[in-house]
Amino acid sequence: MSLVLGPVLRHVGDTTATVWVQTESPATVRVLGCEARTFQVQESHYALVPVTGLTPDTDTPYEVHLDGRRVWPQEAAPFPPSLIRTRGPRTDENVRIIFGSCRYAKVSDPKLAAELGIDALDAYAVRMRDLPPDEWPDALLLLGDQVYADELTPQNRRRIAGRRDRDSDWPDDEIVGYGEYTGLYRDSWSDPEIRWIMSTVPTGMIFDDHDVRDDWNTSAAWRDEMAQKPWWRERIRSALASYWVYQHVGNLSPAELAADPDYRRVVAHDGDVWPLLADLADRADAEADGGKGYRFSFRWDLGRSRFIMIDSRNGRVLADGQHLMVGDAEFGWIEEQVAAPGEIDHLVLGTSVPWLLPHAIGELETVNEIAAARPGWRGRLGESIRQAADLEHWSAFRESFDRLTAMIGKAAATGVSTVSVLSGDVHHSYAARAHLHPAPDGAVAPIHQLTCSPVHNKMDWYVRPGFRFAWSRWARWATAKWALRAGAPPKPVTWERTAGPFFGNTIATLDIHGRAAEVVFEQPTSASTLAERARLPLAGTERHDPEVTREHAEARAEETS
Numbered sequence: 001m002s003l004v005l006g007p008v009l010r011h012v013g014d015t016t017a018t019v020w021v022q023t024e025s026p027a028t029v030r031v032l033g034c035e036a037r038t039f040q041v042q043e044s045h046y047a048l049v050p051v052t053g054l055t056p057d058t059d060t061p062y063e064v065h066l067d068g069r070r071v072w073p074q075e076a077a078p079f080p081p082s083l084i085r086t087r088g089p090r091t092d093e094n095v096r097i098i099f100g101s102c103r104y105a106k107v108s109d110p111k112l113a114a115e116l117g118i119d120a121l122d123a124y125a126v127r128m129r130d131l132p133p134d135e136w137p138d139a140l141l142l143l144g145d146q147v148y149a150d151e152l153t154p155q156n157r158r159r160i161a162g163r164r165d166r167d168s169d170w171p172d173d174e175i176v177g178y179g180e181y182t183g184l185y186r187d188s189w190s191d192p193e194i195r196w197i198m199s200t201v202p203t204g205m206i207f208d209d210h211d212v213r214d215d216w217n218t219s220a221a222w223r224d225e226m227a228q229k230p231w232w233r234e235r236i237r238s239a240l241a242s243y244w245v246y247q248h249v250g251n252l253s254p255a256e257l258a259a260d261p262d263y264r265r266v267v268a269h270d271g272d273v274w275p276l277l278a279d280l281a282d283r284a285d286a287e288a289d290g291g292k293g294y295r296f297s298f299r300w301d302l303g304r305s306r307f308i309m310i311d312s313r314n315g316r317v318l319a320d321g322q323h324l325m326v327g328d329a330e331f332g333w334i335e336e337q338v339a340a341p342g343e344i345d346h347l348v349l350g351t352s353v354p355w356l357l358p359h360a361i362g363e364l365e366t367v368n369e370i371a372a373a374r375p376g377w378r379g380r381l382g383e384s385i386r387q388a389a390d391l392e393h394w395s396a397f398r399e400s401f402d403r404l405t406a407m408i409g410k411a412a413a414t415g416v417s418t419v420s421v422l423s424g425d426v427h428h429s430y431a432a433r434a435h436l437h438p439a440p441d442g443a444v445a446p447i448h449q450l451t452c453s454p455v456h457n458k459m460d461w462y463v464r465p466g467f468r469f470a471w472s473r474w475a476r477w478a479t480a481k482w483a484l485r486a487g488a489p490p491k492p493v494t495w496e497r498t499a500g501p502f503f504g505n506t507i508a509t510l511d512i513h514g515r516a517a518e519v520v521f522e523q524p525t526s527a528s529t530l531a532e533r534a535r536l537p538l539a540g541t542e543r544h545d546p547e548v549t550r551e552h553a554e555a556r557a558e559e560t561s
Contacts, residue, residue, distance in 0.1 A: 101424020144208025
């Protein structure tokens, strides 16, 4: 009896925590005196152990036992014991969040490994090993593309080529079945550095497109095209079911798990729960076609900081002429969480795709959304460009972009010290400062877009010049003019880049101390060292007056003239 993956430390509160594991066979899993029985999905076995009775503001080493036998920590492990570090009054005002996205698994092929470079999260884990626990992060937020179901590693290609349960019409270069998805997660989560850091830092996760397939839920036309493929129904079921098992359930607190009817059915079921998860996946996938769906967005309160992760992939609604990043019901839930009672100093929103992009790309996406909605060949051309150029971020869903901006602006005027939007996806990293239009009266918290991508991935030759041009003042001016001529209303926000762009593998840290906050971008220079690329203060309020916003007013005038 042994662990296949894990332990992964997920949600942690003042007195509770959840620990996720995958085991090779059915077992009773025990952590700090708390137990859970594994549940079975096809040939795999999992448990999420709710740990209760912890003391606030403590660091508690833990072990994992399967049927009474210790299986974690491993013998002669090169890392310190895994800890559960609870929140409490002593730590409420100080929060350290590390974040990033687009993490390709380690590979054994030397050429591909050289192209991918040093994994930034691996390097962070090695550095963290030699630090005292008080300097460890309070949370690790993985903002999408934890696995690549359509860009397989050489070892994964070999693995699926040897499977006897593959139908003849399944593609040779993509994952389809649930059992194949388990191989993706095993490749991504089993290297020692990742396994240790995820065992001791509370980890929150959300998917992006490559967890399912490139351009997932870009548009209704994309969904119609995929629905024609004979293997797609099995693929989307496997993708969403595995996401629920490996990523989503750990985002929930013990109380939320106890209240979740799908989780209750799964853990109470005797035997293979695949039919239950297939039904859940079907309901989740139906959201884009106007169904009720399944809410994957979630909220964590870390002391006086509130973190809300927004599902900006599966939450899209694309039926009957709608083109929404998040449906009305789920967006309403997000707005309720932002405005929920509680003394908070910092609001942090997570969304896999950036809210604020390089200006030229953002304007192009809005123009393309207008073009793709036209009838006839013009609309078909716009749709082809949308899919070919990946024009699918918040700016490509203008109604949702404006609603998100309004929500952020309202939150920034409530007395919080900062509002930060964390994102990934776009294979370069940057910080941008946002300014609302019209400018609100009174004090408004600084608003930032903080984007970190990739953690571990190779860079195509065109990325650097393309994004540098997209950030240029000339490109911004030209595309803003173009958007107005195309019929797009002026955006209710302007922004300027304050750090970056940084290219290559990167990890970012959001450091919060009382009402102060800063972001740090770092890149690996060796397997155990990271070089700081930028350190940017985020905190402090500004009062919008003509002098403070003169530069942005001038830019706004250029865009609207």
